[in-house]
Amino acid sequence: MVNVAIIGVGTVGESVVKILQENKDIITARSGKEINPIIGVVRNLDKKRDVNIELTSSVEEVLNRKDVDIVVELMGGVDEPYKVVKTALENGKSVVTANKALLAYHRYELQDIAGNIPFEFEASVAGGIPIITALRDGLSANHIESIKGIMNGTSNYMLTKMINEGIDFQTILKEAQDLGYAEADPTFDIGGFDAGHKLLILASIAYGIDAKPEDILIEGIEQISNEDIQFAKEFGYSIKLLGIAKRIGDEVELRVHSTMIPNSEMIAKIDGVMNGVSVIGDRVGETLYYGAGAGGDATASAVVANIIDIVRHDKKSPMLGFKKPLENTKLTLKPTGEIETHYYVRIEVKDRAGVLAEISKIFGEFGISIETMLQKNIDDNSANLLILTHLTKEKFILNAIQKIAKLDSVNSNPYMIRVEK
Numbered sequence: 001m002v003n004v005a006i007i008g009v010g011t012v013g014e015s016v017v018k019i020l021q022e023n024k025d026i027i028t029a030r031s032g033k034e035i036n037p038i039i040g041v042v043r044n045l046d047k048k049r050d051v052n053i054e055l056t057s058s059v060e061e062v063l064n065r066k067d068v069d070i071v072v073e074l075m076g077g078v079d080e081p082y083k084v085v086k087t088a089l090e091n092g093k094s095v096v097t098a099n100k101a102l103l104a105y106h107r108y109e110l111q112d113i114a115g116n117i118p119f120e121f122e123a124s125v126a127g128g129i130p131i132i133t134a135l136r137d138g139l140s141a142n143h144i145e146s147i148k149g150i151m152n153g154t155s156n157y158m159l160t161k162m163i164n165e166g167i168d169f170q171t172i173l174k175e176a177q178d179l180g181y182a183e184a185d186p187t188f189d190i191g192g193f194d195a196g197h198k199l200l201i202l203a204s205i206a207y208g209i210d211a212k213p214e215d216i217l218i219e220g221i222e223q224i225s226n227e228d229i230q231f232a233k234e235f236g237y238s239i240k241l242l243g244i245a246k247r248i249g250d251e252v253e254l255r256v257h258s259t260m261i262p263n264s265e266m267i268a269k270i271d272g273v274m275n276g277v278s279v280i281g282d283r284v285g286e287t288l289y290y291g292a293g294a295g296g297d298a299t300a301s302a303v304v305a306n307i308i309d310i311v312r313h314d315k316k317s318p319m320l321g322f323k324k325p326l327e328n329t330k331l332t333l334k335p336t337g338e339i340e341t342h343y344y345v346r347i348e349v350k351d352r353a354g355v356l357a358e359i360s361k362i363f364g365e366f367g368i369s370i371e372t373m374l375q376k377n378i379d380d381n382s383a384n385l386l387i388l389t390h391l392t393k394e395k396f397i398l399n400a401i402q403k404i405a406k407l408d409s410v411n412s413n414p415y416m417i418r419v420e421k
Contacts, residue, residue, distance in 0.1 A: 002035045002311050005062045007084055008074035009040035009049055012098060012123075015300035016072060017051045020307075027304070031311040038068070063087050070307055073097040082106050089113045096306040098123035098299055104197035108210050111319040119319040120306035125198040126151055126275040128298030129291040130305070135205045135279065136321035142281030144206035147245040148261075148420070151198045153273035153293045154182045154189035155221050155241040159258075160271040163229050163238065169222065181273060191220035192241060192256040199243035199256055202277075204320050206245060207252045207331050217255040217336045217394075223415050224258055227376060228346060231386045232260050235372070238268040239417065251334040260344055260419040337395030342371070342419035345397070347385045347404060348411040351377065355409045359385065362403050366396040382411055388419065 004020065006013045017037045020027065028034050039054045041062055049055065062068060063084070071088040073095060075081045081102045088095050089110070094117060097103070103110070103124055110119060122132045126149070135144070150156050154176055161172045173190070176182035188194050196218040203209045221241050232239050237260040246253050261268050266288050270276035275293025280286045292298035349355045356373075363370060369390040376384045389397065401414045 002033050002069045003038045003067050004035060004070045004072060004307060005068045006037060006040040006072045006074060007059060009042050009051060011296040012299045013040060013074045014049060014051050015296040016303050017053055019300055019304045027308060031308045033311050035307060035311060059084055063091055068093060070094045070310060072303060073099060078102055078105055085110060086113055089117055094118040094310050096120045096303055098303055100124040100197040100201060104200045104213055107204055114319050118310040120310060122306050123299045123302035125201050126277060127293040128301045129275055129289045131277045131289050134289055135202060139281050139284060142283045145247055145280040145282055147202055147206060147279050148267055149243045149277035150240055150267060150270050150275055151195045151243050152189050152241060153275060157181050157273045159239055166226060169224060190222055192218045195241060195243045196256045199245060199254060203245045203254055209252050209331060209333060211254060211333050215333060219257040221258045227384055228417060236263050237261060238263055250331055252331050253334040253339050258417050260417055339394040340391055342391055342421055343389045343397045344417045344419055345387045345414050347414040349383060349385055350409045351381055351383045358407055358409060359404055362400050366400045368392045368396055368400055
């Protein structure tokens with residue numbers, strides 16, 4: 001018999017308990033042992049929980065219990081969960097977590113602390129999609145060339161509605177909040193930070209990169225307009241909030257931002273609250289992983305799968321899936337300014353002679369070649385210039401935009417979306 005403690009019995013924690021109890025027969029058959037949730041930790045014992053296990057508010061009590069074999073951490077946050085998980089591992093207990101923020105900051109320290117003690121975290125990225133297992137195990141014979149992921153259902157839901165129904169950003173944000181897809185403060189989702197934490201976890205498994213959220217490019221979807229969406233449609237693109245990891249030589253670029261991608265790409269077809277991750281391996285080619293990226297049952301499904309895996313295999317492999325550097329030459333993080341891609345730029349200008357020449361001249365100064373340019377009138381006095389560039393570096397486009405923003409003929413700061421072809 002294997003006993004499980006759940007630290008944080010909220011929506012996901014309740015679902016973990018129910019799955020372990022209600023699917024007990026099939027779980028026992030698949031794991032080879034009976035797995036029992038025996039205790040949960042909550043902040044408020046007066047709040048009613050839909051579970052029939054013992055509850056306590058004392059984390060220390062649970063971590064020191066000798067009859068607890070596996071600790072499931074579902075607290076959220078960074079500092080306090082780190083202390084909890086560290087103590088659990090030091091006490092010899094296996095750990096399962098769904099906490100992407102914890103891993104975005106402390107995954108390498110926790111791997112060192114864990115040693116041969118099983119530490120699993122499938123639910124930390126893309127909910128019920130087994131992308132961690134796919135990268136760490138299923139694709140372990142491959143050099144990973146790239147990862148592109150829709151890893152935040154809130155942003156994907158909002159963009160899908162904006163594209164398909166022409167709803168403006170603020171209206172669809174309120175709808176997402178009313179439906180429970182977006183928090184009262186949605187910054188973590190629509191600002192790209194949630195996806196950034198998840199990308200860092202995947203990049204560690206794929207490339208051995210030890211970076212923190214502050215080290216990588218993270219932008220959200222807050223400034224996307226219907227004008228941008230119409231341009232994308234006209235030229236055969238969809239707009240998605242993507243987490244992107246690419247290996248180029250001995251460097252890895254990591255970035256999260258709104259992205260125009262061709263409608264022909266598989267990942268462009270993932271709509272609504274669903275998540276999807278495309279992985280290209282040097283031997284297998286492209287593989288796509290699709291499914292529910294959030295929600296109590298989907299996330300709990302991944303948590304319970306990790307518990308079963310620990311019980312079934314008594315795993316002693318490293319948490320991130322490698323015992324030595326993955327490459328002969330250690331891969332390093334590519335500086336953000338050196339990233340190369342195509343760019344879409346929206347510039348609101350005064351509708352008068354010579355404006356286009358001014359802007360084209362500045363692009364030329366930074367060696368930026370324009371592929372496509374459209375003008376959309378706003379009123380009698382102003383217009384939007386919509387520009388698509390050829391391949392250029394991030395530092396050049398940023399310098400050009402900064403200089404363009406200072407022109408008297410420009411009404412507001414230009415807005416940029418990166419384009420992946």
